[in-house]
Amino acid sequence: MHTLNLGILAHVDAGKTSLTERLLHAAGVIDTVGSVDDGSTQTDSLALERQRGITIKSAVVSFVIDHVAVNLIDTPGHPDFIAEVERVLGVLDGAVLVVSAVEGVQAQTRVLMRTLRRLRIPTLVFVNKTDRGGARYEGVLADIAERLSSDIVAMGSAEALGTREARTAPFTAGDAGFTAALTDLLTGHDDDLLAAYVDDAKGIPYDRLRAGLAAQTRQALVHPVYFGSAATGAGVADLIAGITELLPVTGQDAEGPASGAVFKVERGPAGEKIAYVRMFSGTLRTRERVRFRGDGEDDGREGKISGITVFDRGTDDRAPALTAGRIGRLRGLGAVRIGDRIGEAPAKPQTQAHFAPPTLETVVSPLRREDRGALHTALGQLAEQDPLIGVRRDDVRQEVSLSLYGEVQKEVIQATLADEYGIEVTFRETTTICLERPAGTGAAVEVIDREPNPFLATVGLRVDPAPAGSGVEFRREVELGSMPFSLMRAVEDTVLETLGQGIHGWQVTDCTVTLTHSGYWPRQSHSHAVFDKSMSSTAGDFRNLTPLVLMDALKEAGTTVYEPMHHFRIELPADAFGPLVPVLARLRAVPRTPRTRGRVCTLEGEVPAARIHELQQLLPELTRGEGVLESDFAHYRPVEGPVPQRPRTDHDPLHRKEYLLRTLRRVAGG
Known part of the structure; x- marks a missing residue:
């Protein structure tokens, strides 16, 4: 039996979990369609999911349709849980992107579709909620074409929109408008089809058009659009037919390498x-x-x-x-x-970093002091399940910081700690996570047995800036055999760890660090005696010296602090644009030229991530409740004004005296 690993993705509340229930019912897996509102769905198994009516964790359920085993993965729709979606993308054969017939394309819908297209994951679009008041057909199709992809084709008609009697009908070979739209779409990607269309006055045979639609959908070149209602079941049978006809299935090479x-x-x-x-x-x-x-x-x-x-x-x-x-x-x-x-490495490797990392941070504290140890253990386990929850432990202040996507995620973590671990916690005000990049080149070196170096190690490092987005690269200008590999590895590992906190306390990225000098004392001992550490270099010497050298090099290079910026798109009444402008200026937003159509004004631009929540809160009052805001991470830009500082959680190699006191005391204690 062939297999299809299918992801269901959507903006929150578009109805993807309800669609999952309807697919399970149609496949005969469940007798009754569950309700998100009642907390009776198959895939929302967490108590917190049932209480809130949202998907927090991805869930898997399997069923068979037309001799194809479908592993369906229901993913969260709320942007705070985008990390759950990211991990699923690498294992998908295809996807169904759910759009609401009422709200149309929303902020998260655009983020998801951009990613699906970039990764070339074959995708069908299902326009849900045709039974709801305000449901649209032509308007949503135009919305999808303008904001998601122009390479779409509607696969059926819809009638009685906005009522419980809303129904759909699939287009057939007899629908001239459909075959014409299909021909225009497919010939734009296939020269052979275009030649056949030019040569044959009767047009391309319908069977060949359907075959071309399947081939181009599987190549993620085009995206068929289906209409229906997960609540009533309208249009779901047509979607199921499209899933098996148009999305790629895989065979089972059970005898190959695991x-x-x-x-x-x-x-x-x-x-x-x-x-x-x-x-x-x-x-x-x-x-x-x-x-x-x-x-x-x-x-x-x-x-x-x-x-x-x-x-x-x-x-x-x-x-x-x-x-x-x-x-x-x-x-x-x-x-x-x-x-x-x-x-073995899979033929279809998992692609990492589809979405931007979290840009917010908060300090979490237990209400009971005796829960500190348990809290750290619990957060470590949560970080295993969600690697983008960055946990920073400050042993000096006895604090733990978390990196997050948003306030809803914070509330969910708080509830999870209480319900699953019995730990009541509070959070400080959320702050923005910045980063540092070297402003120039800097170098430093400390030589073994030469003041002021107290460690039995020679380390020289040079820091050079690298292109934005390139991360950190470690290089060597010394010969690989100049000292044991374990000592070189200690330097490299310590460099990567130390760059977690730069001159201003933020993670340093987009740089190349080069090992320019190295030296050590070989393992020695007194005559007829055991190994004498005071005469021999150890990995600990290199781990302790490297932060000092690296920070000296970084101080010479200088660093620039960058803050995360969000791209925003606001639709608002045209007469509300004037009052909005000074608010955007106060929030340090950079708007572009607005576009006006009739009474509606569309404004795009960039705003610091730290101010996007405030913009969300102010918009309803400024636009009489008619303003609609979309936002997503855009890039980092240099901070304007006072440079934000982040408290250090290491032994502070920026200040040599304090660092040596802490480090040498620790070594002596060990």
């Missing part, structure tokens, strides 16, 4: 790790020992599979093996992490 990707990790009732894995080829079996690794080099992690659960026909049953094309849960891999590859 290759899979981990896209989700959760904890079981006993605290054990459970890894969600999509298999690309081969077979994994219970009690088999497997290796897994991240995107970097193989770090030697491995584990023995103690149990396998496979998603099949609406259930998740224990099984002896997990075969190619399937999605299952593995137990026993205690060191596994989200994004790991199991076995």
